[in-house]
Amino acid sequence: MSFFYLIMREKDMGDINVYKKIIEQRLLTTAFQPIVSVKNRKMLGVEALSRGVYNGAPVAPAELFAYAKSSGEILRLERLCRELSLKSFADIKSEMLMFLNFETSLLDTDIAGSGKILNDVQAAGVKPESVVIEVNEDRVKDVGSLKSFISFYRSKGFLIALDDVGAGHSNLNRIAAVMPDIVKIDRTNITDIDKNFYQQEIVGAMVNLSHNTGALTVAEGVETIDEAVACLMLGIDYMQGFYFSKPVSNDEINRIALSGKLEYTAQSFKSRITKEMNDAKLSKAKYSQLLYSVVERLCVCNDDSAVLHDIVAQNKNIECAYLLDESGVQITDTVMNNSLKLKSPALFSPAAKGDSHELKNYYYYAKLFDNDIYMSGDYVSGASGSLCKTISASYTSSDGRKKIICLDIVEK
Missing domain, CATH: 3.20.20.450 (EAL domain)
Incomplete structure (x- = not known):
């Protein structure tokens, strides 16, 4: 021992x-x-x-x-x-x-x-x-x-x-x-x-x-x-x-002496809420302007895919872009931003042409509210595994069909 x-x-x-x-x-x-x-x-x-x-x-x-x-x-x-x-x-x-x-x-x-x-x-x-x-x-x-x-x-x-x-x-x-x-x-x-x-x-x-x-x-x-x-x-x-x-x-x-700390915390919370609301308002205005500019081009073009590639190439915060028809079926390939790092392809992959998005909020909102833009909260992208948000809007193309443009945005 x-x-x-x-x-x-x-x-x-x-x-x-x-x-x-x-x-x-x-x-x-x-x-x-x-x-x-x-x-x-x-x-x-x-x-x-x-x-x-x-x-x-x-x-x-x-x-x-x-x-x-x-x-x-x-x-x-x-x-x-x-x-x-x-x-x-x-x-x-x-x-x-x-x-x-x-x-x-x-x-x-x-x-x-x-x-x-x-x-x-x-x-x-x-x-x-x-x-x-x-x-x-x-x-x-x-x-x-x-x-x-x-x-x-x-x-x-x-x-x-x-x-x-x-x-x-x-x-x-x-x-x-x-x-x-x-x-x-x-x-x-x-x-x-x-x-x-x-x-x-x-x-x-x-x-x-x-x-x-x-x-x-x-x-x-x-x-x-x-x-x-x-x-x-x-x-x-x-x-x-x-x-x-x-x-x-x-x-x-x-x-x-808790009153001072409680009041300081409450004011810090109010400041944070105000900032987040203002940031959300500015973010929606920024991406609304972007989305409307894309819609303007799509309404008069004959090649949707070319417009999507051009928009993604010009905007580093756009992770991907794709179009849906009126029933929520994807009618283009998902155009990915090649500058963004993607996670495991075995777990995450972009939606393909022909896939249905009919259960997604970004589809339903855009379909029901023609003159408004939908912006989701942050979520994990199924295409890449990154945190993103989706913005969407409906429009009528040059051939008279109703379509929905969707952009996945990465901000962080």
């Missing part, structure tokens, strides 16, 4: 003794992190976060809870954290909500249905309507016990939040299983969300699903103004993270 092993084993045993003493001697403190609404410029509530303290120094919560699980002390620790958190929250004397973590794996034991949380809340003098129980569905094997747990506490006035959505192996069918009042989107989906289009689309889908099923959303781990604004752009209702406030004691929670 090596000297290094003996030293590490001695350290591990020392850590275990510390964890044991923390639980036995109730050496825990509670901090509260605000959950805020930028749109309403107020604090919705706080999440209670328990921390072990030994010899005046904090002990990592993850390590403490890992010890408790491995040693069979998780129920004792979970109840101790809850008792202290509720007592501390009651001292705040506020109408805010308290977000209370619950170790969902305990539902696989015989404590399910004990009503202990309700008893603890009432003993602390906290109204059940002020408590949001955070559950993590993928930590429990018995889904039936989880549903019974949620049904019981919801009937007593508690709110239910689904925690860590989008983390690890979690999936969106958890929302249907739990039917939460609040969905908390994990920080792994929020970090750098302002820089990642794909991440924005994923979180946007979570937000839409949550809202469509009657749940509000909280973004966890918001650390910058840009992340906060991106969350607002995606319709997220509430936010939590170090950008707004680190966890603080119950004495400090009502003294946090």
Whole structure:
């Protein structure tokens, strides 16, 4: 047995003794992190976060809870954290909500249905309507016990939040299983969300699903103004993270100066919205002018393909161009811009002459509104794999046929 092993084993045993003493001697403190609404410029509530303290120094919560699980002390620790958190929250004397973590794996034991949380809340003098129980569905094997747990506490006035959505192996069918009042989107989906289009689309889908099923959303781990604004752009209702406030004691929670930061974030959001609307207006005007100029040429020409090749060659932002007939069938080849880099041809390829576009918005809109131009939002091009948008308009050619011109535009 090596000297290094003996030293590490001695350290591990020392850590275990510390964890044991923390639980036995109730050496825990509670901090509260605000959950805020930028749109309403107020604090919705706080999440209670328990921390072990030994010899005046904090002990990592993850390590403490890992010890408790491995040693069979998780129920004792979970109840101790809850008792202290509720007592501390009651001292705040506020109408805010308290977000209370619950170790969902305990539902696989015989404590399910004990009503202990309700008893603890009432003993602390906290109204059940002020408590949001955070559950993590993928930590429990018995889904039936989880549903019974949620049904019981919801009937007593508690709110239910689904925690860590989008983390690890979690999936969106958890929302249907739990039917939460609040969905908390994990920080792994929020970090750098302002820089990642794909991440924005994923979180946007979570937000839409949550809202469509009657749940509000909280973004966890918001650390910058840009992340906060991106969350607002995606319709997220509430936010939590170090950008707004680190966890603080119950004495400090009502003294946090949030109003300035909330107002600054709201104004930044308004500026972003205004800029995007102006950019969209300018973009549509720019491409409308381009499209009308193409239509003018197509109306009098005898060679549609030559016009399309010429337009694509002259405009580096046009990824491709093609024509449809009145029924949505493509009547030209897709003319591609050879200067743009294409992705795998096995996965992405241009539509061919004779393909149908009758289920596409750019076809229907152009067909129904003769004198208007359609512009789509950004999407992944089936022709190249790039992010693009499609503009389209209908016109009548020199031979009297109604046609639709489509241009795929790449701006980024």
